[in-house]
Amino acid sequence: MAKILVAGLGQSGATAAYRLALSGHDVTVFEAQSRTEVGYPWRDDVRFDVFERSGVPAPEQEGALVQKGSWRFVSPDGKNGLNIPPLAPMEEVSVARRALSAHFAKIIDRAGGKVIFDAKVDRLIVENDRVTGLVVSGEEHRGDLVVDATGMYSKLREEVPNRFLVEKRPEDSDRLDVYRAFFKRREEAETPVPACTLHLKHLGGAGVSWCNLSQDGTVDVLIGRVGNLSDEELERSLADLKKNHPILTDELILGKRVKVCVRYPLAVPVADGYIALGDSAYMTMPMMGSGIEAGMKAAKLFADFADENKITDFTAKNMWPFWVKFEKGDGKVFALVDAVKRWALFVNPKDVDWLFSCGAITGDDLDLIASTDNSGKKIPVFKMIGKVFVLLKNPGLVARALGAVLRGVKAMTIAGKVPKKYDLKKIDKWQRKLEKAVRKADGK
Numbered sequence: 001m002a003k004i005l006v007a008g009l010g011q012s013g014a015t016a017a018y019r020l021a022l023s024g025h026d027v028t029v030f031e032a033q034s035r036t037e038v039g040y041p042w043r044d045d046v047r048f049d050v051f052e053r054s055g056v057p058a059p060e061q062e063g064a065l066v067q068k069g070s071w072r073f074v075s076p077d078g079k080n081g082l083n084i085p086p087l088a089p090m091e092e093v094s095v096a097r098r099a100l101s102a103h104f105a106k107i108i109d110r111a112g113g114k115v116i117f118d119a120k121v122d123r124l125i126v127e128n129d130r131v132t133g134l135v136v137s138g139e140e141h142r143g144d145l146v147v148d149a150t151g152m153y154s155k156l157r158e159e160v161p162n163r164f165l166v167e168k169r170p171e172d173s174d175r176l177d178v179y180r181a182f183f184k185r186r187e188e189a190e191t192p193v194p195a196c197t198l199h200l201k202h203l204g205g206a207g208v209s210w211c212n213l214s215q216d217g218t219v220d221v222l223i224g225r226v227g228n229l230s231d232e233e234l235e236r237s238l239a240d241l242k243k244n245h246p247i248l249t250d251e252l253i254l255g256k257r258v259k260v261c262v263r264y265p266l267a268v269p270v271a272d273g274y275i276a277l278g279d280s281a282y283m284t285m286p287m288m289g290s291g292i293e294a295g296m297k298a299a300k301l302f303a304d305f306a307d308e309n310k311i312t313d314f315t316a317k318n319m320w321p322f323w324v325k326f327e328k329g330d331g332k333v334f335a336l337v338d339a340v341k342r343w344a345l346f347v348n349p350k351d352v353d354w355l356f357s358c359g360a361i362t363g364d365d366l367d368l369i370a371s372t373d374n375s376g377k378k379i380p381v382f383k384m385i386g387k388v389f390v391l392l393k394n395p396g397l398v399a400r401a402l403g404a405v406l407r408g409v410k411a412m413t414i415a416g417k418v419p420k421k422y423d424l425k426k427i428d429k430w431q432r433k434l435e436k437a438v439r440k441a442d443g444k
Contacts, residue, residue, distance in 0.1 A: 001025045002144035002312045005134050007121045007156060009038050012278025012295030013149025014104035015054050019303030021113035028143075029108060030119040030136050038105075038117070039097035041254060042180060042220070046292050048093050054296035055304075057107060064099035066215050068092040070194035076201040076349035078244065080356035083194060094215065095292070121150065124159045124274070131160070131273035145314040148276040149295075152261040157276055164271035164316055165428055170282065173342070173439075174263035176207060177229035179238075181255035183219045189246035197245070202237055204349045209237050211245040219248050224260065226345055260284070261291065264338040264415070264438050265331050267431035270316045270323060277302065283330075285337065294334075298326055320422040327418040336412035339438045343404035351397045358393070411437040 001024045006017045009031040021027040031038055045068050051058040059065060074081040105115045116136075125133040125140060133142040134156075148156045152170060160166045195213040202209035207225035214220045223229065223237045242248045261284045269276040277283065278295035285294060305311075305322040354360075414434045419426040 002314065003142070004028070004145045004147060005030065005141055005143040006147040006149060007134060008032075008149035008151070008278075008280075009101055009104060009115060010149045010151070010278050010295065011100065011104070011292045012280075012283065012299045013147055014101070014108065015056055015296045015299035016147050016149070016277055016303055017113050017115075018104065018108050018111050019055055019300055020306065021108060021111035023303065023307045024112075027108070027113035028141070029113065029115045030121050030134065030141075031115060031117050032120045033117065035102070035105070035117045036098070038101035040180075040256070040258070041098060042182070043094040043096050043214070044292060045092055045094050048091060050293045050296055054300045056104075056296065056300075059095070059099060059103040061099050061103065064096050064103065065093045068094050069196045069212065069215075071196045071198055072194050074197060074199045075353045075356035076199070076204055077353045078199070080353070081197075082356065121156065124156050126159065126161060129161045129163065129272065131271060144273065144312065146274050148274065148280045149278045150280055152259060152279045152282065154276065154280040156274075157280060160271045160274055163424070164274075165268045165424060165431060166271055166274075166276070167266055167268070170261065170263060172227040174261065174282070176224040176226055176260040176262045178222060178224040178258050178260050179229060179234055179255065180258060181221045182214070182253045183221060184249050184251035184253060185213065185217055185219050185247045186249050192245070192247060199241075201345075201347075201349045201352055203233075203240060205233060205237070206345045209241060211241045211248055213247060218253060219245075221248065226262065229257075262338075262341070264335045264411075264434075265326070267434055268323075268427060270319045272315045275302065275314070275319055283334075285334070294330060297330065301326060317422040321420075324418050324420055328416055331418075332412045332415035335415035335434065335438055336408040339408040339411040339440070340404050342439070343400070343407070347400070351394070354394060354397070407437065407440055 003026045004017075004020055006013045006027065006029040009029055013029065017027045017029045048058070048065070071084045072081050073084065108115055119136050122135040122138065124131050124146065125135060125142070131146050133140060134146055135141075146156070148154055150156055152175065157166060158168045192213055197211050199209045201207070202223070205225050206227070207223075207229075209223045210221070212220040221238070221241060223234055223241075225233065242250070261279050261282050263282050263284075265283050266276060266281045269281040277299050279291050281298075283294040283298050284291035302319075302322050305325070306314075311318050411434065414430070414437050417430065419430055
């Protein structure tokens with residue numbers, strides 16, 4: 001069996017570590033933070049079945065998983081909103097990030113792996129164009145494979161030899177610049193129903209904001225913009241949220257600025273002795289940056305691939321079939337979403353206001369999107385016909401939206417045509433073609 005070094009106890013790295021340890025590999029995870037500080041100090045939403053689909057036992061700690069709240073989507077001008085119907089109980093849950101990290105540390109240990117905290121990964125060890133280990137807190141550690149789960153701005157990814165075509169850094173348009181904060185609630189204010197409100201293109205910006213009443217009674221605020229969120233825009237957005245949400249006070253409990261990945265996955269995440277997973281490989285839903293589910297599923301896919309094919313020599317060539325399988329599944333879907341998103345985030349806010357106000361988007365539409373069980377749920381034919389007539393009142397918007405969807409379908413088609421064999425010349429050509437298709441809305 002192989003000696004595997006995992007950089008980072010994020011969800012993807014932790015899932016890979018757990019699954020590979022179960023298969024008998026010698027797995028060590030190096031985490032820079034202390035045991036109690038791993039992960040963001042807040043909750044994020046996931047579908048509960050991601051644990052089963054990733055081959056990971058769900059956390060049993062009290063409060064680690066709670067029922068996700070219902071959402072209301074509000075138009076840019078704030079005049080119209082649509083409620084997303086609640087999902088079935090515990091179909092989608094809110095998971096405490098730090099509790100999830102602690103859970104992963106426990107199950108990795110039980111599977112025979114090791115997690116070392118307060119262990120800062122300094123750099124890769126590269127010999128003869130092959131990654132052979134890590135330097136951690138000044139000490140060398142050798143291994144057959146390095147799993148890079150250090151995040152979107154991975155320094156390790158930048159050190160991979162150039163010949164493997166692994167992209168070094170994301171562009172500004174690939175990220176959401178986010179302010180996430182928690183405030184004390186105003187007790188005398190009426191409890192909002194639903195508890196969570198998402199503002200699309202808030203104040204006309206290229207991004208979103210939300211104001212949610214959390215399970216613990218605090219008010220969860222997020223303000224995110226593609227590229228960069230200026231201090232001025234942050235102040236204006238926060239002031240507008242306070243104006244429109246009486247439960248939100250000025251009493252800040254916790255506030256943090258973070259960069260969130262909102263782009264299609266790396267075209268090439270593998271090199272000899274190296275693989276990027278999770279945010280390090282841009283495995284997030286490009287519309288909102290949710291990477292927990294995508295990273296966990298991909299990590300299981302990789303671990304199962306390595307186990308089924310009895311891989312102990314982790315060359316780029318030997319690992320490439322795993323990536324082909326990923327691209328033909330989630331990867332191509334993310335390419336489509338990213339291409340459409342690049343248009344949608346910069347569409348005229350007035351067009352979005354019109355879609356909300358004219359009835360082109362309804363609660364029934366959101367119900368179909370929100371639930372994983374759509375059996376028996378259909379939009380009646382007469383309503384579909386009605387939508388067509390409504391949309392024809394704004395042919396310019398329809399034409400632009402159709403163009404964006406077609407660009408997305410083209411990007412998805414290209415992603416699905418990933419070269420089956422590890423041929424760097426063909427992969428380079430495919431990678432350039434895919435990037436051009438996805439980034440067309442950026443003018444590139």
